[in-house]
Every structure is written in C-alpha cells, then in structure tokens.
Amino acid sequence: xxxxxxxxxxxxxxxxxxxxxxxxxxxxxxxxxxxxxxxxxxxxxxxxxxxxxxxxxxxxxxxxxxxxxxxxxxxxxxxxxxxxxxxxxxxxxxxxxxxxxxxxxxxxxxxxxxxxxxxxxxxxxxxxxxxxxxxxxxxxxxxxxxxxxxxxxxxxxxxxxxxxxxxxxxxxxxxxxxxxxxxxxxxxxxxxxxxxxxxxxxxxxxxxxxxxxxxx
Amino acid sequence: xxxxxxxxxxxxxxxxxxxxxxxxxxxxxxxxxxxxxxxxxxxxxxxxxxxxxxxxxxxxxxxxxxxxxxxxxxxxxxxxxxxxxxxxxxxxxxxxxxxxxxxxxxxxxxxxxxxxxxxxxxxxxxxxxxxxxxxxxxxxxxxxxxxxxxxxxxxxxxxxxxxxxxxxxxxxxxxxxxxxxxxxxxxxxxxxxxxxxxxxxxxxxxxxxxxxxxxxxxxxxxxxxxxxxxxxxxxxxxxxxxxxxxxxxxxxxxxxxxxxxxxxxxxxxxxxxxxxxxxxxxxxxxxxxxxxxxxxxxxxxxxxxxxxxxxxxxxxxxxxxxxxxxxxxxxxxxxxxx
Numbered sequence: 001x002x003x004x005x006x007x008x009x010x011x012x013x014x015x016x017x018x019x020x021x022x023x024x025x026x027x028x029x030x031x032x033x034x035x036x037x038x039x040x041x042x043x044x045x046x047x048x049x050x051x052x053x054x055x056x057x058x059x060x061x062x063x064x065x066x067x068x069x070x071x072x073x074x075x076x077x078x079x080x081x082x083x084x085x086x087x088x089x090x091x092x093x094x095x096x097x098x099x100x101x102x103x104x105x106x107x108x109x110x111x112x113x114x115x116x117x118x119x120x121x122x123x124x125x126x127x128x129x130x131x132x133x134x135x136x137x138x139x140x141x142x143x144x145x146x147x148x149x150x151x152x153x154x155x156x157x158x159x160x161x162x163x164x165x166x167x168x169x170x171x172x173x174x175x176x177x178x179x180x181x182x183x184x185x186x187x188x189x190x191x192x193x194x195x196x197x198x199x200x201x202x203x204x205x206x207x208x209x210x211x212x213x214x215x216x
Numbered sequence: 217x218x219x220x221x222x223x224x225x226x227x228x229x230x231x232x233x234x235x236x237x238x239x240x241x242x243x244x245x246x247x248x249x250x251x252x253x254x255x256x257x258x259x260x261x262x263x264x265x266x267x268x269x270x271x272x273x274x275x276x277x278x279x280x281x282x283x284x285x286x287x288x289x290x291x292x293x294x295x296x297x298x299x300x301x302x303x304x305x306x307x308x309x310x311x312x313x314x315x316x317x318x319x320x321x322x323x324x325x326x327x328x329x330x331x332x333x334x335x336x337x338x339x340x341x342x343x344x345x346x347x348x349x350x351x352x353x354x355x356x357x358x359x360x361x362x363x364x365x366x367x368x369x370x371x372x373x374x375x376x377x378x379x380x381x382x383x384x385x386x387x388x389x390x391x392x393x394x395x396x397x398x399x400x401x402x403x404x405x406x407x408x409x410x411x412x413x414x415x416x417x418x419x420x421x422x423x424x425x426x427x428x429x430x431x432x433x434x435x436x437x438x439x440x441x442x443x444x445x446x447x448x449x450x451x452x453x454x455x456x457x458x459x460x461x462x463x464x465x466x467x468x469x470x471x472x473x474x475x476x477x478x479x480x481x482x483x484x485x486x487x488x489x490x491x492x493x494x495x496x497x498x499x500x501x502x503x504x505x506x507x508x509x510x511x512x513x514x515x516x517x518x519x520x521x522x523x524x525x526x527x528x529x530x531x532x533x534x535x536x537x538x539x540x541x542x543x544x545x546x547x548x549x550x551x552x553x554x
Contacts, residue, residue, distance in 0.1 A: 075229035075272075076262070097263065099256050100460060105326060111300075114326045117259050119252075121229055122276055166326070187459040188324025 060124050064089070065133025073120040080104040080115035083130060091131035091161045095190070102189030105162040105169075106130050112169035112188075131161035134168065143213045144168050147206025154202075155193035163189050167203045171210055179204055224262040227269055231277045235402055235436055238273055242432045243404070245271040251434065252276075253296060253335035256327055261340075266349040281334075281436060284308065290442040292400075295334025295435045299388070300325070302333050312440055314449035314468055318391035321453045324460045334435045336388045337399075337415065338427055341490070342462050343372065343382035353379045353423050363526060370528040371464060374520075374536070376489040380419040381526060384426050387453055389416065389492040390468040390484035395444050400437040401429065409439070413484070416491035426490060444470040444482065450543040454487075454535060463487045465532060467539040471507075478502050478511070483543055485519070488536055495519050495540065502544060512545030 062069050064087060071086050080097075083089040083106070095103035097116045104115040107129040134142035141149070144167050154160045163186055170177070170185035177185060183200055191199060227250070232238040242249050250269035252258050253276075261267040275281060281296035284305050291307060302308060303319040322328055322336060340347075341354070343362055351357030362369040363381045372381040389412070397412040415427050415435075429435060447470045455461035465487035472480040481499050486492040498515045505511045516537035523533050 074223065074226065076224040076227055078223070078259075081223060098260060099327060102324070102326065111329050112326050113330055117256055117330070119229065119255070119274070122231070122274055170325070185325060188326040 060121065062087075062120070062123060062128060063126065064128045065130060066127075071120075075119070075121060077120045078116050079106065079113075079118040079120050079123055079128070082120040083115060083128075089130050089132050093158055093161055095159070095162075100190070101159070101162075102166060102186075103159050103162040105165040105189065107165055107169050110169065110172050112166045114188075129165070129168075131165060134164070142168065143209035144171070144203065144206030147204075147209045148202045150209075151198065151202035151205050153195070153199045154191075155195050159189060159191045163191070163199060163203065164206075167206060171207055175207070175211060175214075177207060182207065224259070225265050225268045227262075227272045229272050229274060231274045233277050233279070235278060235280060235434060238275060238278060238434060239402060239404075239432065241271070241273050242434070245273075247431055249273055249431070253338070254298070254327075254331040255335075256323075256331050257335060257339040260347065264347075264349065266347070275434075287439065290440045290445070293333055293438045293440070295437055296332045297334075299323075299328040299331050299333060299336060302388075303328065311442070311445040312395055314395060314444075314451055314470055315388060315391045315440070317449070317451040318387045318453075318466075318468060321451070321466075322387045327460070333388060333438060337386050337392065337438075338429065338435055339385060341382035341426060342385045343380075344368070346382060353419070354382060356424065365527065367527065369526040371462075371487075372526055372529055373489050374523040374525055374529060374532045375493065376418050376420070376491070377524070378419040378423070378490075380423050380490065382419075382490055383487050384416060384490060384492055385462040386486060386492065387463055387466055390466055390486045391451060392438060392440070393484035393492055393494050394449075394468040394470045394482045395440050396482060398439045398441070399435055400439060401433055402436050403430070403433045407436075412438075413492070413494045418490040444472075447472050447480075450546075452539055452542060454539070465535050465539060467536075467543045469543040471544070473507050476507050478505055478507050478544075481544075483540065485536060485539065488523075488532065497521075498540060498544075507545060509541075509545050512541035512543075515544045516541035 058074060059070065059072050062071055069087055071082060073082050080092055080094050083092045092106055092115055093103035094116060095101035099114045099117040105112050106115045108123055109126050134145060144164050148164065166186045166189050174181060179200060182204060230241050232241055248270040250272045252272050252274045275296055278296065281294045283294050283297055285292045293302065299319040299322050303316050309316045345361035346352050346354045350361050353360050360380055361367055362372050369381060373383050392412045398409050399412055399415045401408045417428055450469045453463045453466040455463055463486060465485060467485045469481060469483040471478060481502060483498055484492050484494045498519050501518055502511050502515050519540040520533050520537050525533060
C-alpha cells in the first residue's frame with residue numbers, strides 16, 4: 001500500500017490532477033493509490049543515488065573513467081551508444097550490437113559487461129571504465145595495454161579495446177591465470193582476424209606486467 | 217535476420233526498488249509492460265523491433281531479489297542473482313555443484329556477469345523463425361516454419377512437439393529440476409511456490425509461453441532443498457562451439473548410491489522439447505540397479521522412447537541416449553557396446 005508520507009510531497013503533482021479528482025481516484029481505486037505513490041516517489045532516491053529525476057527525466061550523471069559526466073540519454077539508449085555518440089569515447093567499439101562479439105566490453109564496478117546490452121539509465125551511480133580510462137593521466141599505459149604493444153598482439157585491432165577490458169576485468173578476479181584460464185576468461189570476445197594465439201600471448205604478457213607493477 | 221543499425225524503439229523505463237512497486241507497475245501497464253532482468257534475451261527482441269513494449273520495468277534495482285541466502289532447509293537464490301554469482305558461490309559449489317556447473321557453462325563471461333538465474337530459466341526459445349518475427353504458432357499464427365520439409369530445424373525438438381517444435385534453451389533449468397528446486401512466484405493473489413519441473417510448460421498447455429508466469433507475475437526466488445546436497449552430480453552440455461552457444465542438448469543428474477547401487481536419482485535433459493524434461497521413467501527404472509554401463513545403456517534407450525526426429529535433428533536421438541547413459545554410468549563407461 002502507499003506510504004502515507006507520500007502525500008506530504010504532493011507539491012510536485014501535475015496541475016492537471018486536481019486535489020478533488022485525485023482524492024476521488026484514491027477512494028474508487030486501489031490502483032490510483034499505487035500509481036500516485038509511484039509518481040510522488042519520483043523525488044526520492046532511485047538505486048541509492050540522489051537525483052531529482054521524474055519518470056520522464058533523461059538528463060543523468062554518469063561516472064565514466066572517474067569523471068562525472070552529464071548526459072542526455074534516451075530511456076532505450078544503450079551504454080555503448082552513449083559512450084560513443086554522446087560522450088565521444090569511441091574507443092568502445094560496436095561490432096555485433098547483440099552481446100556476441102565483445103568489442104564493446106567495458107567495466108562497470110570492475111566487472112566486464114557488453115556495453116551494447118546495458119541500458120545507460122541502469123548504470124547511474126555505478127563506475128564505468130572504458131579503454132580511454134585505463135592509462136595514467138601522464139600517458140603511461142596500463143600494464144595490459146603495454147603487454148599488447150610489447151607482443152604486437154593484434155592485426156586490425158578493432159576488437160582490441162574489448163579484449164583488453166575483458167582481460168583487465170578478469171585479472172581482478174584471477175591475477176595469476178594460466179594460459180588456459182585466461183583463454184576461458186576472455187572467451188566472450190571474438191577476433192575476425194583469427195589472431196587468438198598472439199592475442200593470448202600478449203594478454204598473458206600484460207597479466208605479467210600487471211603483477212610486476214603491483215609488486216613494485 | 218535483419219540487423220537494424222538503429223536504437224531500440226522508444227519505451228518508458230521504470231526502475232522500481234521493491235517487488236511490490238514492480239508489481240504495481242506491471243499491474244498498471246498490463247500487456248504494455250515488459251519485465252527486464254539481465255536483458256540479454258530482451259534486447260534482441262527490442263532491437264529487432266519484433267516486440268515493442270511501451271513500458272519496460274527494470275528489476276535490477278531491487279535488492280531483495282539479489283543474493284544467496286541459507287534457509288533452514290537448503291538455500292534460497294534471489295531471481296536477480298547473476299549466473300557468475302551462482303557459479304562462484306561457495307555453498308552452491310560445495311553442496312549443489314550441479315547448479316554451479318550448469319551456470320558456468322552458460323554463454324560467455326560477460327553474459328554470465330549480467331544474466332540472472334531468474335532470466336536464464338524464464339528466457340524465450342531461440343527458434344529463429346519465431347525470433348525473426350515470423351508469424352508462427354508461437355507468435356499467434358497458424359503455421360510452424362521449422363517443421364516444414366525445408367525448415368531449418370537442426371536445433372529443434374524431438375519429444376513432445378505439438379504444432380510448435382521449439383526447444384527451451386536454459387542450462388540451469390535441468391540442473392534445478394534434478395536438485396528438486398522450488399520456484400517462488402509473486403502473483404496478484406500472493407506468493408506461490410511450484411516445483412521446478414512445473415514452472416515450465418509445453419505447447420500443449422500454452423503455445424506462446426515456455427513457463428507459467430502470467431503477465432504481471434514475477435519469479436522472485438529459487439529454493440533448493442538440502443535433499444540432494446552433496447550427491448553425485450553429472451552435468452554435460454553439448455553445443456556447436458564452446459562459448460556463447462545455447463545447448464543442442466544438455467543433461468543434469470543427481471544421484472545417491474550405496475555399494476554402487478543407485479539408491480536415489482533425479483535426472484533431467486533440456487534441448488529435447490519445449491520444456492526441460494524430467495526423465496521420471498528413467499529414474500524409476502534405474503533405482504536399485506547397479507551403477508554400471510548396462511544400467512546406463514538401458515536408461516539411455518528408455519529415455520528416447522517416443523522421440524520423433526524432424527528433417528535435420530535425428531542426431532539428437534543418439535545424443536540424448538548417450539548423454540543419459542553418461543549421466544548414469546559416468547564418462548569412463550560411456551562407450552557403446554553395439
């Protein structure tokens with residue numbers, strides 16, 4: 001049932017709903033109570049994040065690569081589209097757009113996701129990390145990126161950002177994988193150049209770089 | 217299938233933070249509403265614009281639907297718990313490893329990070345005629361495109377087909393049936409608990425759905441009783457490639473033996489019919505028998521009785537026979553004497 005306190009916040013009710021009609025609605029229909037309570041609740045925190053969004057709100061703040069980015073995102077917009085076309089972060093690639101190829105892999109709260117299959121509005125309050133956010137501010141590459149350069153792992157490298165993000169995410173759960181384990185860990189990414197052996201070699205090198213840099 | 221390089225059709229997105237709120241929203245919007253769990257099944261439908269809901273209700277912000285809890289008799293898994301969490305959970309791995317094995321074999325790492333156990337058992341079939349938007353029986357039409365002389369039906373059903381020959385694609389479903397899990401539903405009338413095998417329905421009951429959820433209903437949790445904790449488990453999934461693919465067929469069994477005789481057993485397969493099949497006749501036939509190749513062979517033959525192949529899926533009959541045999545007598549025993 002609707003929480004009584006909801007009625008105290010009714011300043012935000014659209015003018016079209018008169019007080020009288022609203023009360024009549026409450027009396028005649030339990031559904032009106034529930035829908036109205038939802039309407040009022042729009043000004044309370046959603047997903048633990050304080051925001052003034054109503055049901056139709058599109059302007060949201062995302063935490064991307066450590067920065068707070070304001071963005072106007074449609075409700076049906078995927079994170080990959082927002083990153084590429086609204087925030088200019090084109091390092092995240094769109095390959096299949098169907099959660100199959102892995103090119104769009106980004107980390108959300110340190111876990112690899114297919115950004116083509118995540119709604120932008122569902123990552124409010126969470127930390128998004130893309131390939132652009134991996135290197136240090138001073139330009140020093142992430143150890144996994146350095147491993148890819150050391151071993152020249154990719155041919156055309158369209159799939160590379162996805163592979164690197166998947167690897168960085170996997171190494172957070174398993175910092176010292178065998179070649180087989182890493183292959184399993186990045187098995188959600190495809191390479192049309194069929195360069196898997198070299199990719200794996202370079203990412204193993206990246207894992208080694210990462211362990212060494214953490215030690216030092 | 218045409219891939220539309222465009223965003224999904226517009227919808228209103230609601231992100232309720234409690235099951236009660238979600239139910240209110242579903243009730244309010246009726247058939248306009250779409251329930252979004254992990255989204256990996258949903259987005260295909262929405263991106264191809266074959267389903268165009270006006271309202272999407274995203275369950276990801278509902279904390280009460282997440283996580284694994286121990287209960288007085290076993291565990292309860294929130295429906296929005298991800299497959300990665302299920303596959304890595306220490307208690308599940310220790311006592312109900314059958315489910316951990318099944319969850320680990322679903323799709324790819326990224327999909328397991330996002331996909332939920334509730335979504336995995338509630339996802340729609342992968343029949344491409346149906347998913348491609350063809351007006352087949354399942355979509356409300358009056359033909360099955362897969363079951364025609366030229367229909368591509370290599371992945372389709374060999375058992376219990378009734379007009380529609382689509383199969384259920386879930387990997388965790390047979391594992392949950394073998395573990396005698398109970399599904400907790402929240403309906404308009406309140407909470408309802410059903411046996412795992414009764415959650416799934418074939419086209420003879422409702423040709424448009426693979427499960428019993430009515431519009432407005434939510435699957436909130438899955439309870440696993442301790443009945444089969446620590447039993448001998450067998451899970452095997454056959455697919456075209458080792459990652460991402462849905463099962464051509466899979467098998468899950470839980471068994472308790474004493475002196476190498478099968479004392480208790482539950483076994484289920486998926487990929488053979490529109491619903492994951494619990495093989496009750498097999499269970500009854502092998503109970504009390506020695507766990508050996510002969511028993512496994514007998515079980516395999518019994519399991520495929522009544523199977524009717526389509527044009528391109530006759531291979532599924534020996535596949536199912538062998539999987540059932542392996543599930544009962546073990547892999548090392550699984551060579552056929554014939």
